[in-house]
Amino acid sequence: MSATIIDGKAHAAGLRARIADEVQRLKAAHGITPGLAVVLVGEDPASQVYVRSKGRMTVEVGMASFEHRLDADTPQAELLDLVARLNADPAVHGILVQLPLPAHMDESAVITAIDPAKDVDGFHISNVGRLATGQDAMVPCTPLGCLMLLRDTLGSLSGKSAVVIGRSNIVGKPMAQLLLRDSCTVTIAHSRTADLAEIVRRAEIVVAAVGRPGMVTGDWIRPGATVIDVGINRVDAPEKGEGGTRLVGDVDFDSAVRVAGAITPVPGGVGPMTIACLLANTLTACCRASG
Numbered sequence: 001m002s003a004t005i006i007d008g009k010a011h012a013a014g015l016r017a018r019i020a021d022e023v024q025r026l027k028a029a030h031g032i033t034p035g036l037a038v039v040l041v042g043e044d045p046a047s048q049v050y051v052r053s054k055g056r057m058t059v060e061v062g063m064a065s066f067e068h069r070l071d072a073d074t075p076q077a078e079l080l081d082l083v084a085r086l087n088a089d090p091a092v093h094g095i096l097v098q099l100p101l102p103a104h105m106d107e108s109a110v111i112t113a114i115d116p117a118k119d120v121d122g123f124h125i126s127n128v129g130r131l132a133t134g135q136d137a138m139v140p141c142t143p144l145g146c147l148m149l150l151r152d153t154l155g156s157l158s159g160k161s162a163v164v165i166g167r168s169n170i171v172g173k174p175m176a177q178l179l180l181r182d183s184c185t186v187t188i189a190h191s192r193t194a195d196l197a198e199i200v201r202r203a204e205i206v207v208a209a210v211g212r213p214g215m216v217t218g219d220w221i222r223p224g225a226t227v228i229d230v231g232i233n234r235v236d237a238p239e240k241g242e243g244g245t246r247l248v249g250d251v252d253f254d255s256a257v258r259v260a261g262a263i264t265p266v267p268g269g270v271g272p273m274t275i276a277c278l279l280a281n282t283l284t285a286c287c288r289a290s291g
């Protein structure tokens, strides 16, 4: 038997369409346009691609997009000044400072400077604490997208055994909090976990977010489990000719698809949900700000 392939692209398109409808309603009924400011410091090629597609999709759902590009050698004080201006700007409901920042900057100081109500990444310590204590919070976009895919696939997650592989602040830890909030029994595994395969084999839900291409193989998967692959790893692909590459996840798709009940592909799984959830968070921030 082969798993159901969870079509993240289609889920994300549906979510963006619902957001676009709500944006139109806000404009028509209240004259409010949600606005998202994205700040990019330096010229990291991958970050430039992300920022461009965030800007395009923001405009596509009818929101206002404010892009700020700063040179790689910009002093941190200048970035903090910009964040303060965006905090005070009523047309800006969401602020995202693209990471990683250049080495001379203190990421934590920059994130802390963002107004938590506009922190659409959900990285501010206040949002991290609110999520951990069960209060309304801005939730990081990638785990939020994973949760939506899981709920759409399984319905209620209550009582299910889940393993999150990876303990990053951006994905692993908030993912575990969200699964716990939905009453899963959650194990957080990481690079030092003993008997990882055995732990994964017991889980009805597997979320892989380690950044190791193809690490989770089909023989680790419990038959019928739901597998969410957050990894986006570029690997050599000699079949594509000299210098060819392709994207693969943290799960070895070809072996896992034969055992799992449902699985996300890479690309086309979690990735498209991340930007859609950024727009959802911006809409939420706008609605909260406007009462």
Ligand code: GUN
Residues within 6 Å of the ligand: 096, 097, 098, 099, 100, 121, 141, 142, 170
């Ligand atoms: N860089 C890679 N992913 C992210 C993200 O989700 N948010 C921000 N701000 N930077 C990133």
